[in-house]
Amino acid sequence: KIVPVLLNLRAGAHRKPKTEFIPDAIAGRLTEVALDYVQNRSAGILSALQASTGAADERVAAGKAKRVVSDARAAATRASGYKCSFDLTKEASRLRIACYIIIDMFSGIRDSEMMSLAENCIAPGKSRDGSTDILWLHGTIYKTGLRPKRWLVPPVIGEAVNVLTRLTASLRGKLRQEEAEIEARIGLSIANERALLVKRLNTVRQHKDKLFLAGGPKINNKGIAVLSGLAMAQYLKRFCADFGILDEDGQPY
Helix, strand or coil: CHHHHHHCCCCCCCCCCCCCCCCCCHHHHHHHHHHHHHHHHHHHHHHHHHHHEEEEHHHHHCCCHHHHHHHHHHHHHCCCCCCCCHHHHHHHHHHHHHHHHHHHHCEEEEHHHHCEEECEEEEEECCCCCCEEEEEEEEECCCCCEEEEEEEEEEEHHHHHHHHHHHHHHHHHHHHHHHHHHHHHHHCCCHHHHHHHHHHHHHHHHCEEEEEEECCCEEEEEEEECCCHHHHHHHHHHHHHHHHCECCCCCCC
């Protein structure tokens, strides 16, 4: 339930919400934890991810065995202050959800609009009288027809978008590499394989610039893609459980 509820936390909304608001105490705690991740913990997490990925990439480029690559990644992760690669991956997942919460809490955009956000979606601007610097968040609106949309947002959303852009940069890089590989294979493929390749290529092209990415063979057996609403709800539920953000029944909100 947390996804539709979050989407109604929109300051100054002019329409009556269709679901109940999050209780103040829960909304406050969600925001507190998410802000801590975006503003305080993100630098360490991103640095550790860069070190871990860099160590692994060096071994891959040198033609080392998978075990050597894995050991190098684990050593770099420990040197960054994490017990193991799993702990770092878990923190990275929490950071992504924290970015989601901050963008949602301070903009009120819908889940589908959130998933439309892509690289360079934040643009600076000026107020009508030119006296004040402002920020625009650019995305796509779907409910009343597919079209571009921009929202006036506070600076904290710029912070969250910047963190999220860095966090998922490697996934976008992999999607672009996959796009080139599929394009090279399609011409040599037979009918059944070609249909699958074309389907995947369309997905890759639609998602290669997006910010809310996850996936890979070990996660969804479909490769890297934009998170679904169901997956986001599961991550949000886990985030609440991890930080003891509970409903009246004592269960994770």
